[in-house]
Amino acid sequence: MIAWPLLSLVLSALVCGAFYFKLSSDRKALEESGLKDAALLSRAYAQQLIHTLEAIDQTSMELRDFWEQSGGHVRLEQMRGTGSFVAQQFRYITIFDRHGRLVTSSFPIADKVSIEAQDFFKFHRDNNSDALRIGAPRWGRFVKKRVIQFTRRLSDADDRFAGVLVIAVAPEYFVQFSEATGLGNNGLLGLVDYDSVIESTLVVNGREGAGHGALVRVPAEAIGGPAVTLNGDQWFTDGRARFFSVQPLNSYPLAVAVGIAKHEKLAPYRQARAVYGKIAAAAVVILMAFGFALTYLSMRLAWRQYKADGIREAYRSTTERASEGFFMWQVIAGSRGEVVDLELVDCNERGAALYQRQKGELIGARLSALYQPFFFDELLNICRVVIADGFYEDEFETRHGSLVSARWIYRKFVHSGSRIALTLRDITEKKQNEHDLARLATQDALTGLPNRHWLTSYLPEAFARATAGKSIMAVLFIDLDNFKNVNDSAGHSAGDQLLREVAIRLRAVLRQPTDHVARLGGDEFTVVIETAKSEEEVSHVAGRIAQILQEPFLISGRDVVVGGSIGIALYPRDASDPETLLKSADIAMYAAKEEKKGTYRFYSSQYYEKIRSRLRLEQALALAIRNDEFVMHYQPRIATRTNKLAGMEALVRWAHPEQGFIPPNEFIPLAERTGLILPLGDLVISKVCAQLALWQREGGTVFPVSINVSARQFSEGRVSSHLASCLARYQVSSHLIEVELTESAMMGDLKTVQREIDALNQLGVKIHVDDFGTGYSSLSLLNQLKLDVLKIDRAFTAQLGSGREGEIFFRAIVSMAKALGMQVVAEGVETKEQLALLQTLDCDEIQGYLISAPLQAERMSALFRQDIFVM
Structure with missing residues (x-):
């Protein structure tokens, strides 16, 4: 009666001890993982922050140079x-x-x-x-x-x-682009110096914030060393302990601090502890119950056996669901007690899958039969260490001939009695992520070329070598000429394919290992010739690059010709430092692009002055948009059969306070090139809606106004959203607004174009195709998109009356438009003879100087009351 309860107590102690050992091992593994993750995150963010500080450094130098010059x-x-x-x-x-x-x-x-x-x-x-x-x-x-x-x-x-x-x-800027997913809900990411903490540069609960969980001070032992575990009461205002790593930022007196909340990292341990605690408690209760029951009758023995089988099944179920491979090896000793082999007595399905075998094939197999002699000897030596120390773990990359299918493996050996438990985990993805982080710092992800960060690190070293060798060093700044057209017409995937093909061709031009090609971003590339014998040699390389870029690229099944403009700067002639050399090459590239695309130019100080002049004009245009120095003129459209006013086209004019009216052909291309066309387009839409609202308040009939929009406005989806906002603000009916698109505006991604057209149709706005026949005309595109009006370019109208061919061509365009259910407007009508022909050709409306030149709003109001236009 005493033996069975005592045996139950002994077994209960063993069960609790086993669970305690398992929990201790898991806790230690999680703590080590937390320290490794904190160190990895601090290093990754330190690289990102160094780039940010370098950008501030570079910006300050550019402003200083610009100020001093x-x-x-x-x-x-x-x-x-x-x-x-x-x-x-x-x-x-x-x-x-x-x-x-x-x-x-x-x-x-x-x-x-x-x-x-x-x-x-x-x-x-x-x-x-x-x-x-x-x-x-x-x-x-x-x-x-x-x-x-x-x-x-x-x-x-x-x-x-x-x-x-x-x-x-603001300190928050240094963490606003950080990836905080690895920090958890109470992680800490901060920018610190060695004496204080910038409290507002923290990421808490997955977002930027300040104060909550702030670091009290920087521990000296953590600076530049391995990650440490910090007590919450001593080091953090929220009292939470954290795995903590501080990574100095090289030449800057700052460092990155990363803290991962210890209680979050140990959450799996606490969950396992709760589960194991319940299992242990159940086991103790069952064993004690069995011990006392067996003193009374033998049937309790069967009951105890049933419960024990249930516990073993639960254990088996747990190991089979685990993501790690589990193996139990029986040690086979020699005559002198030394380890001579091991026999596999148990494993889970995950472990068998790592060996690319079935579970039944592995159990009972000996280590010497599974592995080749070299691998067997190596594993046997490890097992001897495990038996001596009780524990062994490592990470290793598998070699040719290994039985394990994964590339990188974490393994842990634990010795217990005459057996060795082995746990294997596939960590290939983790190792790949670490490799990718290191590679992305200096490599362009799209083309595989070195990136801007690599170039800024490489140029000072190349300068030092060129100075020591007294040789000529050249930087070639390359910008593709027609890359935007490829993106707009064929989509961004085609643009990415083109950039990869350009990278391949540029690599082929390199003459020797000291020549390098890098991608700066977008469609800009740089070729560095570290040792050049003469300017003629550099010219030969530049000419070769220009030639290969002019050759067609096969993109998405069709030939694409882009070409490239190349700017060249030489050291020591054009610059005394890497930054100035790169900037000089950039200036020379802009000069080449403006003079003649597809060629190269060497740097000249005259180019710099020219760019400054263009910059002043850009600044004047930006100031004009901000100060609203623009007025709207309106050119009427007349119904061909009735000679009555049918609508008008809005045309923007720049009323410069000193130079007077500046024609659109001088500032519209500049706005397109600089991106100022977006705010200018928004301003035009607002001014037209405001004018329509004024005409409505004055009473009388108000006629529709068509507004020209650029391809860039349309491709970015700004037209429908801004137009809807203005219609609501000025309370203007949508039937009074019409949108004029050039054919090039419809040549971008078809889904994006269709989405924007659908949005305009839902507003009730008519859509015109402007200057038809001068762009990339596509009948299939006109058939797919729901468009209302076709405006025939003045170049075709001018041919009317000069021969039968012009009349035949015009009639064909009208017939096509009518078949598609579109109205036809003839632009540039200047003679009565043209008007008479257009009336016979079934043209719906006309526009041109025969009717009226563009008029200011006050003069246009008078035309609303004019019943018929006499021409």
């Missing part, structure tokens, strides 16, 4: 509107003169301020250092928020102190 006449208020030489993400930029007085700022500052007493001002005044200075986090007096100040000395032509450039960046 302009003689101190830079106005950040104007540059901010165009994005010129100023990165748009840096909103708070100021320049102070040598007396600490404000000169210019990218944001409004009402106070008359002086920074003469500031430490950073004194530092730059007293030190002739060109380096970027990074200040401690502080409350920004002008921006009204916590900021980090990046400052750089400004010098005059005599290299005397001329002032200070200040870029103030």
Whole structure:
């Protein structure tokens, strides 16, 4: 009666001990995983943050150079509107003169301020250092928020102190693009220096925030060393312990701090502990019950056996559902007790799958029969270590001849009695992710070429070698000429394919291992010739590149010709540092593109002045849009049969305060090239809707107005959304607005074009095809899209009356439009003879100087009351 309860107690202790051992091992593995993850995340984010700090450094140098070259006449208020030489993400930029007085700022500052007493001002005044200075986090007096100040000395032509450039960046900016998915709900991601913590640069609960869970101070032992576990009460304001890693940022006096909440990382351990606790408690109760029951009658023995089988089945079920391969090996000893072999006595299905065998094939097999002699000896030596130490774990890459199918494996050996338990886990994906993180830092994902970050690291080394060898070094800046047309007409997938093909051709041009090609981004590439014997040799390479880019590319089953413009800068002739050399090549490329696409140009200082002039014109256009220096003119459209007013076309004019009216052919192409066509297009739509609302309030009949929209407006889906907003704001009926598209606007991605046209149709807006016959005319495209009006270009109207061929061609266009259910408008009608022919050709409406030139809104109002136009 005593033996069975005692045996039950012993067995209960063994069960609890086994669970305790398992839980301890799992907890240790999770803690080690947390430390590794924290170190990996800190290194990955440190690389990203170094790029960000380098961008700030580069921006400050560009602004300094621009300020010094302009003689101190830079106005950040104007540059901010165009994005010129100023990165748009840096909103708070100021320049102070040598007396600490404000000169210019990218944001409004009402106070008359002086920074003469500031430490950073004194530092730059007293030190002739060109380096970027990074200040401690502080409350920004002008921006009204916590900021980090990046400052750089400004010098005059005599290299005397001329002032200070200040870029103030909110600490939150340094984490806004970070991937915080690996931090968990209470993780911490921060930018720190070695004495303080910038509390607002934290990622908490998967989003940016400040204060909650903030780091009290930086532990010295964590800086640049391995990840550590920090106690929550001592180091964090929320009292949570974390796995913590601090990664210094190379030459910057800052570091990245990453903390992964310990309680989140150990959540699987707590869940397992709860499950194992219940199992252990159940086992103890069952064993004790069996022990006492067996003292009374033998039937309890059967009951105990039944429960034991249930526990074993639960264990088997647990191991079979595990994601790891589990193996139990029986040690086979020799005559002197040494390990000579092992026999597999058990494994789960996952383990058998890793060996690409069935479970039944493996159980009973010996290690010597499964492995070749070399692998067998290696595993046998590991098993001897396991028996001596009780435990062994490692990660390894499988080699040729291995039985395991995975490339990377984590394995853990545990010795118990005469058996060794082995756990295998496939960590190939984890290792691949680590490799990809390292590769993405310097490689372009699309083309496989080195990227901009690689180039900025490589050029200083190449400069040093060229200086030591007294050789010529050349940088070729390449921009594809017609890449946007490929994207618009064939889609972005075709554009990506084209970029990959261009990369292959550029690699083929390289002459020797010291030549390199990199992709800077978009359709821009750079070729670096580290050792050139002469300018003629560089010209030969550039000419070869221009030639291979002119040859057709087979993209999506059709030949595509793009060409490329190439700018060349030479060291030491054109620049004394890598940054200036790259910028000079960029300037030369723009000169080549403007003079003659598909060719190359060497850098000249005249190009720089030309670009500055163009920049001033761009700034004037941006200022004109901001100040609304534009007026609308309206050209009437007349019904051909009745000579009555049918509608009008809105035409924008730039009323420059000094130069008077600037024709559209001078500023529209500039707006298209710089992207200012988007805000200008929005302004035109707003002004037309406002004018229609005014005409409605004046009473009388109001006629529809057609508005020209650019291909870029249409492809970005801005037209329907902005038009809907203006119609609602000015309470204008949608039947009074019509949209005119050129054929090129419809040559982008068909799904995007169809979606925008459907949106306009739902608003009740008619759609015109403008200048038909001059673009990429496609009858199948006109048939697929629901369009209302076809406007025939003036080039075809001018042919009427000069021969029968022009009349036949015009009649064919009208017949086609009628078959598609579209109205026809003839543009550029200037003679009564043309009008008479158009009346016989069944043309619905006409527009041109025979009727009227474009008129201002006041003069157009008078035409509303005119019943019939006499021509």
